[in-house]
Amino acid sequence: MRKGDRLKEKIIQKEQIGKWLEKLGKDYEIWAPVKRNGLVLFHPISSAKEVYFNFLNSKKTPKDLFFPQSEVLFSFPKEEIEKEVETILQKPRIVFAIRPCDARSLALLDQVFDSEDYQDPYYIERREGTLLVGLACTHPQQSCFCTSVGGGPFAKAHLDLLMADLGDGKYFVEALTERGEGLLEKNDSLQEPQKKDREKLAKIKEEAEEKVKSKLVTKGLEKKLDKIFDSSLWDRVHQRCLGCGICTYLCPTCHCFALLDEKDKARVERIRNWDSCMFPEFTVEASGHNPRISNRERMRQRVMHKFNYFVERYGETACVGCGRCIQSCPVNMDIREIIEEIRNE
């Protein structure tokens, strides 16, 4: 490790986190995992006491902090437009304790919303105004497979800071960007990591990676998918699917949306809502023609988009292995099994 890198590594005592967040809260709106009614979701917090540190992952992804499930883009009459876009964020934000897989998903969404030709100001403004403080996963779940799709429970990519719970009342914190360093500077009780802290970190990292038991073989998958587009496999794999769309709504990389108008007496609002390729209406045309006529075509689209089309377009798989689609599907569809079946076809 280079000397410069070490400067960015610190130890924070667990009981100091509250004070640190309090200080950061003066300049930033802080969003963190909060457990309410048994459900862990990201919420804005005013005190570290609200943070639920022992979460596995949040039920919904934090993607809606950047790409809300429903948002007003602008309203008619048009005078109000400029104002609205410029005040997307009242205050810079921190997403505190975001998981590495979810941070990676944002980098994938960047490819879509921050492409060279068309930049989406709503998304970009939120993205630029938000720092990501990651929390490494020490307890990956049975449904996690991040290590198969380019991530890992301690992956640092796309984060400003990565924290890891050493389990002895200490967090190991590494600043990964200048902005992340800036956050660390706000903490006046930082300690230098000792040799035994580093050893501990290496150990829990290794243990965590080992706990990610499911392995998906994605090598050659893109090419394989090219070959089996018309395979009878698709007749089988969609059979149970209800077309409820949950897998896409909970997926951190899904980005499909619909633009539509809502009106009341005074004004018309143009809204952007999440949409889902698992819904029949998604592709139905005004003439009544629907090029994706059944669940078969829709399931195929979802799999192809993530493991073939997105790869071809942007060079990366549009799945970060978070396992949400596996956990929440009402009929236990498992993307890992589908991929396995494809590979064996």
Next chain:
Amino acid sequence: MNDLYHPRSVAIRKTVVENEARDIKTFELVFLDQEEREKFKFSCGQFAMLSVAGAGESPIGIASSPLDDEYLQFTVKRYPTGVVTTALHSLEEGSEIGVRGPYGNFYPLKAMEDKNIVIVGGGFAFTTLRSTIRYLLHDKNRSRFRDITVLYGARSPGELIYKSELKQWEERDDVNMYVTVDKGEEDWKGRVGLVPNILSEVAPSSENSIALVCGPPIMLKYTMPPLLDLGFSPERIITSLERRMSCGIGKCGRCNIGSKYICKDGPVFTYKELRELPEAAI
């Protein structure tokens, strides 16, 4: 930076009902701010999102020529259940709507120079071909292209659109016009027959030629074999696709066929490209 999804304001200067069923109308639009027209640089084959506040947006091919520099024209079919197309049709001249674009790719006008051009259109999908014909036939451009053949068909005489323009083109001697209908009527003196059949009859030479084809999916499907028979290679057959859209800019994930977004990588594709797509596109 704020205007990605924001339509520009335009006024409907004129509307023309194009067909007997009265569900196809051409809208002539002028920008409220003329500077916006200058910024709206497009080429033949591109489309724009037409926006009616309260109803939403629809992608519609640009029917006027890039050289029609004062206005834009769009020819829109109203669907009985169609929210935006119905709202558009109900608007009076003088009403204000929005335009966002231009989007998508365009016909290969440069590559068409010094070549014979065969244009095959059907129904109301003739719109961007009309833009192209206006462009090719413009005094400034005509000499850069060789023979121009236009074959256009509709279900019945009453469903032919751009009637007065068809007549003007028929009167010119620098374009070979063939207008046909699937089913004639008593006073119809023109051709009767389906577009693919008439195409085989007319048999335009494929020598140094490019074909542009646009029409309902069924017409596209049956027009490809005769074109191939005439010797047009798949990369010399150009067509335009349609899929349900929302954003028009490759973000909403709606309009793809395989890895291609019709709104961004299309709507114009060569037949060669279509054949390489995993899903049957036509």
